[in-house]
Amino acid sequence: MxxxxxxxxxxxxxxxxANTVLRSDAKKALNRSCACEKNAKAKFILNALIENYKIAEKEQSPxxxxxxxxxxxxxxxxxxxxxxxxxxxxxxxxxxxxxxxxxxxxxxxxxxxxxxxxxxxxxxxxxxxxxxxxxxxxxxxxGFGSENKSKLFMLNPTATPEEIKKTVLSAIKEAGPDACPPYMVGIGIGGDAGKAVFLAKKALTYKIGFWGETSFYKSLARDIYKNGNALNIGPLGVKGRTTLLGVNILTFPTHIAGLPLAVNFSCHVLRSASATL
Amino acid sequence: MKTITFPATNKKLSKLKAGELVLLYGTIITGRDQVHKQLADKLRLKKKLPVNLKGQAIYYVGPTPCKPGEIVGSCGPTTSRRMDAFTPALLKAGLTAMIGKGNRSKEVIKAVKKYRAVYFATIGGAGAYLKKKVTSAKIIAFPELGPEAVYEFKIAAFPAIVWIDSRGKTL
Incomplete structure (x- = not known):
């Protein structure tokens, strides 16, 4: 009972x-990014972020x-x-x-x-x-630094996957160095305005590497990830190839007159925890 | 790696170049949204400030509560942009450096150049890592603001990147 x-x-x-133990998928993504990063400043920062989650876990600190x-x-x-x-x-x-x-x-x-x-x-x-x-x-x-960068776009129903990609990339560019990159990007597509925003947030609770529910959305998410990392924002904005940790897309059917697109950012401290009673 | 000890004169800070990774030492104060609003209001009304800004560095942070036996809770930077509207007034009042994360407005870049100050970015989201660089912490003003109160921090080997240098050059 x-x-x-x-x-x-x-x-x-x-x-x-959730606040003291970084999600294992986020740890893996940080370590993978650090190993691939060539920019010296970016690597210094990624190493500090790895040390940070280790200290937090050991000392049970946020x-x-x-x-x-x-x-x-x-x-x-x-x-x-x-x-x-x-x-x-x-x-x-x-x-x-x-x-x-x-x-x-x-x-x-x-x-x-x-x-x-x-x-x-x-x-x-x-x-x-x-x-x-x-x-x-x-x-x-x-965290609200990343929440402040949330975006809702009410695209035309005729918008192409290329336009969706460009719109998300514009939101990432606008977030720039302010909200603690490397980011995890949650994307909600479809429904009404509220549903799209909800899905974008819910997408952050899915593991890095989920990408999307179908092969179409998985490949769209991967494309956004690849192009997002090419923006050269880098960890905290010092440039380098590590701008994103991942991209997850969730979708819902929508109206003939529209194509809602919402973007919700998480900083590199991608936190969530679940339990079932 | 270059080091800077606060409080620091404009002359010392003028040696720093945008993009440099430096280690900060000495005494700094903290302050974020509500503190900036209240300090800027007081300056506008020519009222006395509860903190001295001359030669000071302000760190945009609201730490987590201190656990028993700890010096300070997790204390990484908050987004600097939200302080932009109030920053030129604080620089005019003698502030020489700011520590936060992210980009600043054109007005702030202009004011940094005008008052020969420096804006540093430190490691956003690294709250547990950065608390290890704080050797003492005490609330010195606005205690009623809770996590937004002004602390005096003593720091050692606190890493930061010169984001806007005293010539107005940005990373």
């Missing part, structure tokens, strides 16, 4: 794990001081028969984890009037339903 306490304790430990806005994907089994307020339990877990893990509290009560909430709640929670009895929780702490 899933209880509110189960959920809170799980979310708490996911917040701490990998980055921006421990994020806490995004939680709650996938609820239709037969889970939960009679509890999941949102309340998730938020209790966020408050608990951010305190226990010495994570930075970055949420403000009001977008204009500001004022820190003191415990990093509320989390942004996306609920969805899945078959079965289980509850799957994924925590994605999202």
């Amino acid at each position: 899933i209880t509110a306490k189960n959920i809170a304790d799980t979310v708490s430990s996911l917040c701490i794990r 990998i980055c001081q921006d421990t994020g806005i806490t995004i939680v994907f709650a996938e609820i089994g239709l037969q889970a028969n939960l009679k509890i307020d999941i949102g309340k339990a998730v938020n209790a877990g966020v408050a608990q984890g951010y305190k226990k893990g010495y994570l930075r509290k970055s949420m403000v009560k009001d977008p204009v009037l500001r004022g820190n909430t003191g415990n990093n709640t509320p989390a942004i929670i996306y609920y969805s339903f899945i078959p079965g009895k289980k509850l799957k929780l994924t925590v994605l702490p999202k």
Whole structure:
């Protein structure tokens, strides 16, 4: 039986794990990039980033001081028969984890009037339903330097894959050195404006190397990756061949009149952690 | 590798060239969005500042809370661009260096040249790595801002890249 306490304790430990232990796919990508990088400054930085995640893991310290806005994907089994307020339990877990893990509290009560909430709640929670009895929780702490570079483009329905690629590359160029490259790029295509943005973010929870769901989108993602790395932005903008760690695309059917395209960036500290109850 | 110790004079900083990797030492202060807004407001109204900016370097950071026994929490740089609107006023008031990440506006580049200051970028996202380069930390102003308070950091062998030099050249 899933209880509110189960959920809170799980979310708490996911917040701490995601913020202190870099995802294994991100570690692999950093090490691979470092081995291939020829630019001396870029290599110095990539080595520092590798040392950084090692120190963070060893000392259970946050990998980055921006421990994020806490995004939680709650996938609820239709037969889970939960009679509890999941949102309340998730938020209790966020408050608990951010305190226990010495994570930075970055949420403000009001977008204009500001004022820190003191415990990093509320989390942004996306609920969805899945078959079965289980509850799957994924925590994605999202740093805001990279979040600020998010883009939504409402392309024409006649836009070609080449135009999509050029549009994404323009967003990467605009992000430039500001949001801690090498980036992981999440791309959402289709649906309505909101769905495209959601998919772009969700794409960041998929492993580096997922690329896309079909061979068409896998090859589009690989093409964007190749061209993105050729932009010569490099780690933190010092130039070099390491601008991207990966590109993942998620899609949804859309309307005859449009082709929504959203881009969501993660910095090199690509964090997320999941658990199933 | 060149080294610079803060507080530093414009003359010393003028030896640095855009693109150089350097190691920073000495005493610096921290400050980000809300601190910049409040300092710029005070300067505009000719009010006394709660921190001395003369010859100082400001580091754009909001550290994570300190664990028991730690000097400081994770403390990598935040995006510098958000400070752009307030930076020329702070440089005019005597600030000589800034440490952050990413590019700056044309106005900031012009002001850096005018006041012969320097803008450094350090390693974004390397919060755990950079905390090892901080040898002491204490809050000296705006404690009410929580993670955005102004700290005085003592740093040693803190890596940075000269992003805008005192002649206004950029990386």
